Amino acid sequence: MRRSLPRSATIGRTLRGVIYATQALHGVVYGMLLFLVSSGLTLVFGMMGILNIAHAAFYMLGAYVAYSTVRLTGSFWLSLLVAPIVVGVLGALVERFFLRRTHAFGHAYELLLTFGLFFMFGEAIRWVWGNYPLQIPVPSGLSGSVPFMGGQYPVYRLFILAVSVVICAVMGLVLLRTRVGIVIRSAVSDAEMVSALGINTPLVSLGVFSVGSALAALAGVIAAPFLQADPSMGAAILTDAFVVIVIGGFGSLLGALLAALMIGELQSFGVLWFPQFALVFQFLLMAVVLILRPQGLLGEKG
Amino acid sequence: MSRAPWLGALAVAALYAVPWMLDTVRLRMVIEILYFGLFAVSFNLLFGYAGLLSFGHAASFGVGGYAVGLVLKHVAGVPLVVAMALGALAGALAGLLIGAFCVRLRGTYFALLTLAFSQFLNAIALKWRDVTRGDDGLTVAVPDITLPGGTVIRMASAANFYWLALTIVLLSLWAAWRFTRTPLGNAGVLMRENDERAAFLGYNVFATKLIMFTVASGFAAVAGVLFATFQRLISPAALDLPIGTEVVFMAVLGGTGAFLGPFLGAAVYIVVQDWLSKTSEHWPFFMGLAFVLMILFAHTGLVGLLGALTGWRRGPVPQATPARPETA
Secondary structure, three states: OOOOOOOOHHHHHHHHHHHHHHHHHHHHHHHHHHHHHHHHHHHHHHOOOOOOHHHHHHHHHHHHHHHHHHHHHHOOHHHHHHHHHHHHHHHHHHHHHHHHHHHOOOHHHHHHHHHHHHHHEEEEEEEEHHHOOOEEEEEEHHHOOOEEEEEEEEEEHHHHHHHHHHHHHHHHHHHOOOHHHHHHHHHHHHHEEEEHHHOOOHHHHHHHHHHHHHHHHHHHHHHOOOOOOOOOOHHHHHHHHHHHHHHHOOOOOHHHHHHHHHHHHHHHHHHHHHOOOOOHHHHHHHHHHHHHHOOOOOOOOO | OOOEEEEHHHHHHHHHHHHOOOOHHHHHHHHHHHHHHHHHHHHHHHHHHHOOOOOOOOOOOHHHHHHHHHHHHHHHHHHHHHHHHHHHHHHHHHHHHHHHHHOOOOOOHHHHHHHHHHHHHHHHHHHHHHOOOHHOOOEEEOOEEEEEOOEEEEEOOOHHHHHHHHHHHHHHHHHHHHHHHOHHHHHHHHHHHHHHHHOOOOHHHHHHHHHHHHHHHHHHHHHHHHHHHHHEEOOOHHOOHHHHHHHHHHHHHEEEEEEHHHHHHHHHHHHHHHHHHHHHHOHHHHHHHHHHHHHHHHHOOHHHHHHHHHHOOOOOOOOOOOOOOOOO
C-alpha cells in the first residue's frame, strides 16, 4: 500500500484518504448486499434449525431471472419485482414439498437435502442460461458517477446501498413493530411454545422461508449489473454468507447486519492490504468465532 | 463374513484377478473406485457411526496427498510404501489437530467449522507456492518398488498400481471394520445417539469423538495418498469443496447405515458419472436430482433400498437418528 502511493506531500495524504474512504464505502455496499442474502438464511436457521444451502441458488436464480426479464421487456425495474416473486414461490414449494418431508429424518438430512437442491439448481441454471457470465446493463438512470471526496463514485453502487438500507429498515419495522414480526421473533426463540399457543408455526416457517428466498433473489437482481450473472456467483456468496451468520450468531438479524458489514470491510481492505490472504482471513475469523464463541456475537443459543 | 470364509476368500481372489479381465481404461476407473470407496467409508466412520457430518473431510484427504508428494520429492530414495505411510500419518495428525477444535461442536456448527478448516488449508495450498506450487499442483514422482529379493515392481503399469492399491484398501477396510467392532467404536455410535447421556454414563465424549475424528482422517489420508500417487499430481482442488461434497454424495447414495454402504455408493457414483458425463454435459443436474430423490424417498441409501426390497439386512449400524434440537 505505502509503496504504491506517493510517499510525501499533502497530495499523497489526501489521495490515500480518498482511496480509504472509497474502499470503506465499497465495503459497506458489499456488506449490505451480503446482509440481504444472509438475513433470510439466519432467520430460517433460527426458526427451523436448517442451514439452507440452496439459499445461494435462490440468489443466483434472482440474477438470472432478472437477466431474462431485462432481455424480454427491457425493464430492469420490472425485474426487481418479477425475480423475487418467482423465487419466493419456488422457495415456498421447496419448503412445503421437500424440506417438510425430510424433517423426520433429522437435521443432517435436511442439510443434505438443501445441499442437493443447491447442486441441482446450480446445474439447471447452467443448462438454461449457459456456463458463462451474462452482462446485465446498468439501468440508464443509474449509470455514471458522482463526485465523492474529490474523486468519483459509481451511482449504481449507491443505488445498491439505498435499496438494501430501505429493505433493512422495512424488515426491522416489520419484525419489531407488527404482530407478524412478534410471532416470527417468538418462533425463532422457541417454535414449540409458539405452536402450543395456537399459532400455525408451519405456516410461519413457510412464509419466512419464502420471504427469505425472495430477499436472496432481490439481492441477486441488484447484484447482477454490478457483478454480472455468473454460474459461480452462488458458491462465492455462500461461503461469505456462512461466515456472516456464524459471526453474527445463528438466528440473529442484528448480528447478521454487523457481521455482514464487518466482512464487507474486511474484504474491501483485505484486497487492498493483503491481496494474497483476504480469503484466508475470513475463514480464520469464522473458525475463531466458532471455537471461542459458537453462538456468535449476538446469538442466544449456546 | 464369518459364516462363509471361503466366499470372502473367493471374492478377494476375484478382485486380484480384475486386471486380467479389464482393459486399462476400465482398470483405471476401478482404481478410482477403490480410493474413493475408502474415502467414503472413512467419511462414514464420522457421519454414519459417530453422527458427525463433516463438510471438510477433504482436508485430511488433501493433506495425505500433499504429504506423500512432498516426501517423495524431498527425501531421496525413500521407498514408496514408507512415503505412503508417512502421508497417512500426516493426515491423521492433521485430523487430530483439526478435530481438537471441531469435535466440541455439533450438527451444523461442526459441519461449518470442518468446512472452514478445509477452506483454510485450500487457501494455504493455493498461496504457499514455494512448497505446494500453488494452482499448478505438485507433481508426484512415484518410484518403483524393489522387493528384498531384488525384483523391481514397476509402478508405471496400471495393473501393478491396482494390486498395490487393492492391497492397501483391503487392509484399511479390514482395519476400519475391526475398529468399529471395538468397544471404542461402539462408544462412537453412542456419541451419535445421545452424547449427553454418554457423558452421564462416564464416557469421555471429547476424547471418544476426537479419536473417531483422527481415525477417520487417517483413513481419508490413505485414500488421498492413493489419489495423489495414482494421478501423479496433487493440487489445491483435492482440498476443496467439490471433493468434500462428492464424498458426502457417495456415502448417502450408498447408505450410511452399513459399513460398506459408502463403498457401494462410491462405485455406483463413479460408474454412473462416467456414463452420464458421456451422455449429457449436464450430468451434475441428474446427479443432484438423484441425490435429492434419494433423500426424499430412500434416505437409507442403496443399501437400505436393497434391504427393503429383499427383506435382508446386516448393517452393524442401527439407523435411527432422532431429530434433536440443535445446540452448539
